[in-house]
Amino acid sequence: xxxxxxxxxxxxxxxxxxxxxxxxxxxxxxxxxxxxxxxxxxxxxxxxxxxxxxxxxxxxxxxxxxxxxxxxxxxxxxxxxxxxxxx
Numbered sequence: 510x511x512x513x514x515x516x517x518x519x520x521x522x523x524x525x526x527x528x529x530x531x532x533x534x535x536x537x538x539x540x541x542x543x544x545x546x547x548x549x550x551x552x553x554x555x556x557x558x559x560x561x562x563x564x565x566x567x568x569x570x571x572x573x574x575x576x577x578x579x580x581x582x583x584x585x586x587x588x589x590x591x592x593x594x595x596x
Contacts (some may be wrong), residue, residue: 526544544583
């Protein structure tokens with residue numbers, strides 16, 4: 510059941526982040542899911558760092574705040590990917 514929750518969170522967060530971030534990101538269904546899952550890890554890790562002051566790998570959960578954190582992480586991931594590919 511946990512894998513299904515990560516897939517749902519990934520699709521939801523990735524789709525919202527692609528919708529919010531300006532420009533064309535490309536990718537299909539699978540790329541959007543991976544973007545959201547990576548965003549959940551980036552956002553979860555940043556929120557853990559802000560709360561505790563320690564850098565620990567953490568993921569967001571399938572909840573309203575978790576989706577918000579995952580979307581923010583996915584937007585950061587899109588922005589970083591744009592910086593890397595700009596060169």
